Amino acid sequence: MNKPRFVYFRGEFVPFEQAKVSVMTHGLNYGTGCFEGIRAYWNPQKSELFILEMRAHFERLKKSAHMLYMDFSESVDELCRLALELVKKNDYRENIYIRPLVYMGDELIGVRLHDLHPELAMFCVPMGDYVKTSGLKVCVSSWRRIDDNAVPARAKITGAYINSALAKTEAVKRNYDEAIFLNPDGHVSEGSAMNIFLVRDGQLVTPAVNHNILEGVTRRAVMELARRELGLETEERSIDRTELYVADEVFFCGTGAQIAPVVEIDDRVVARGEVGPVTLKLMEAYRRAVRGEAEAYLSWVTPVYQERKIELPAMPAHNA
Ligand code: PMP
Numbered sequence: 001m002n003k004p005r006f007v008y009f010r011g012e013f014v015p016f017e018q019a020k021v022s023v024m025t026h027g028l029n030y031g032t033g034c035f036e037g038i039r040a041y042w043n044p045q046k047s048e049l050f051i052l053e054m055r056a057h058f059e060r061l062k063k064s065a066h067m068l069y070m071d072f073s074e075s076v077d078e079l080c081r082l083a084l085e086l087v088k089k090n091d092y093r094e095n096i097y098i099r100p101l102v103y104m105g106d107e108l109i110g111v112r113l114h115d116l117h118p119e120l121a122m123f124c125v126p127m128g129d130y131v132k133t134s135g136l137k138v139c140v141s142s143w144r145r146i147d148d149n150a151v152p153a154r155a156k157i158t159g160a161y162i163n164s165a166l167a168k169t170e171a172v173k174r175n176y177d178e179a180i181f182l183n184p185d186g187h188v189s190e191g192s193a194m195n196i197f198l199v200r201d202g203q204l205v206t207p208a209v210n211h212n213i214l215e216g217v218t219r220r221a222v223m224e225l226a227r228r229e230l231g232l233e234t235e236e237r238s239i240d241r242t243e244l245y246v247a248d249e250v251f252f253c254g255t256g257a258q259i260a261p262v263v264e265i266d267d268r269v270v271a272r273g274e275v276g277p278v279t280l281k282l283m284e285a286y287r288r289a290v291r292g293e294a295e296a297y298l299s300w301v302t303p304v305y306q307e308r309k310i311e312l313p314a315m316p317a318h319n320a
Contacts, residue, residue, distance in 0.1 A: 002125060004124055005089070005090050006086065007122065008082055008122040008123070010121075016123070021103075024107035024109075025105060025106075026104035026105070028103075029109075030104075031157070031162070032103065032104040032158070033101060033102060033104065034065050034070065035064075035100060035101045035102070035156055036057040036061045036098075038051060038053070038054060038097070038098040038100070039095065039256075039290070040052065040092070040095070040304065041290050041291045041292075041301075042092070042093055042095055043291045043293065046292060048303045048306065049093065049303070050290070050291060050292040050301035051083065052300060053300055054080050054083060055076060057217060057255075060217070061079070061100055061156070063155070064155035067152060069116075070102055070104070071118075072102055072120055074120060083098055083122060084302070084304060086098070087124055087304050088304060092124065094126050095128065096125060097124060097125055097126075097256070098122065099123050099125075100122045101121045101122065101123075103119060103121070103158065104116040104118060104119075105117055105119035127256075130256030130257050131178060131194075132177065133258060135261050135263035135264075135273075136177040136260055137262075137263065138178040138180055138265055139176040139180070139266055140179070140180050140244070140265070140266055141171065141179040141181050145184070145212045147183070147212055148212055153190075153212045156214060161193075164193050167179035168192040168193075171192070180196060181212075182241060183212050188211070188240070188241060188244065189211050191252045191254070194254035194257035194260070195219040195252065196250065196251075196252055196253075197219075197222060197252075198239065198243060198244070198247040198249070199247060199248045199250075199279070200246075200248060204232050204234040204278070206234055207236070211238060218254050221253075221286070221289070221300065222234075222253050222282060222286070225285045226282060229281065229282075230282070245265060247270060249261070249275075249277075249279050250262040250270050251279045259279065259282055259283045261275040289301075
């Protein structure tokens, strides 16, 4: 993966090589951190890079940090400004992924969340597809999703991603592309790093927010696109495992995953094993919206370089 030129670390922008933490760092030893993943899409026609749902991600970061007693001083507005400056400094003209990270920076032994000091860092890297978008073959994981009363999935906690990593690697080692988690109670939760939707009899269905899911920004965007573009409301409810096998369409969604159709689950084809019509329409609407091509969804995106394009007034003619 290409390394960025500059990253934000301990209150300043520094060359990538200088942003280093100690081996004793609390966040590294105990997974005491939280993070976000934000995409920005390059639009060549507009010569502009659009950051997708930046505020929503930073609002979620503040909430994740709050759950972990990691309240840090930067406001959502400040975080947005830092992200914009970071991207500009790296001067990217391609699709990128921005990773804000808050971690306990203390160098000490002791499992706890109190009397520790959160540090904020941010970096960005170029990124293409995180999973393929032509049709995924997935399995239901033998690993269960972390439960809200053990490790809250609602917070995007660094240490919690061992749960996702176990499921993803199990799936890949068994020759599947991805995994679907069930909750401890046996109902469908989400993918390893993405939310899940089903289409059943013309109805969009997704697990409700109290099913140990990360409350995805893309999940919300998909619901809005479905309502406004297809006239489809989404039912948020608990989903049985076997509903996966009889669904008309299944897709994942997430910042990384974007909208990624699932065509096979546990060696059973989903419907005819092709990308379904509702998924296709949502993918196309999403593709346009995230690149700042759809007027109706311009509020989702923040242009990075716009001020460079402001036309300067013509210089007054120098009268001879
Ligand atoms: N669930 C998990 C576990 C994730 O890691 C992600 C990716 N952030 C998602 C869902 C999708 O969330 P979002 O659409 O906000 O990226």
